[in-house]
Amino acid sequence: MHCCCRDQCHLRPANSFELDQSAQRDGQGHGHASIHHRGFADFRAGFAGFGGHKWCPEAISTIQFDVVTAMLLMMLVLLFLGCFMDQISMILLTLPFFLPISETLGIHPTWLMVMMLIAMEISLLTPPFGLLLFVMRGVAPKNIGLGQIYAAAVPFVLIELAVMIALAIFPTAALWLPSLLR
Numbered sequence: 001m002h003c004c005c006r007d008q009c010h011l012r013p014a015n016s017f018e019l020d021q022s023a024q025r026d027g028q029g030h031g032h033a034s035i036h037h038r039g040f041a042d043f044r045a046g047f048a049g050f051g052g053h054k055w056c057p058e059a060i061s062t063i064q065f066d067v068v069t070a071m072l073l074m075m076l077v078l079l080f081l082g083c084f085m086d087q088i089s090m091i092l093l094t095l096p097f098f099l100p101i102s103e104t105l106g107i108h109p110t111w112l113m114v115m116m117l118i119a120m121e122i123s124l125l126t127p128p129f130g131l132l133l134f135v136m137r138g139v140a141p142k143n144i145g146l147g148q149i150y151a152a153a154v155p156f157v158l159i160e161l162a163v164m165i166a167l168a169i170f171p172t173a174a175l176w177l178p179s180l181l182r
Contacts, residue, residue: 065101065105066105067105067106067107068168070101070102070105070107071107071112071115071168072168074094074098074101074102074112074115074116075115075116075119075164077094078090078094078116078119078120078123079119079122079123079126081093081094081123082119082120082122082123082124082126082129083123083126083127083128083129084128084129085129086129086131087120087123087124090120090123091116091120094116098112098116099112108171108175110174110175110178111167111171111174111175114167114174115164115167115168115174118160118163118164118167119164121160122157122160122161122164125153125156125157125160126153126157127150130153132153133146133149133150133153136149136152136153137149
């Protein structure tokens, strides 16, 4: 491997042992993710197969949630799960519950998905699973600690929470742009 600016670049060719180790770690990571995704896909299929999409809204309707309470609980569940799971697993686990509930309560699906997207964005920035925090750790200089990166993420999390609150108060803001596509 040659670099066009050798005197500024500190890259060196990787030897075959390093490449083999890297491929092994990458394969293990993808294997674990595949197992998670397969498990949650099976859960979703089983949930629908046993009629969960029918009895879940009925069970929720007996509790008499209003839209605000239901959305708050759904977002809190996503924010909690985001501390421990990746986003695809969160979607596969929660959508079989959230979609029937939202249909029963008359929550617009686009609004729900926008709110879920923001909750998952927040989970990318919150420890302990916060994937973006570890990406930043990987590209940050050695003298920057993980605590400093966590502290630097706080304003962004607060901004995302403010956006989520604003969209909860004004749901039409989340629906305006998609309505132009029709």
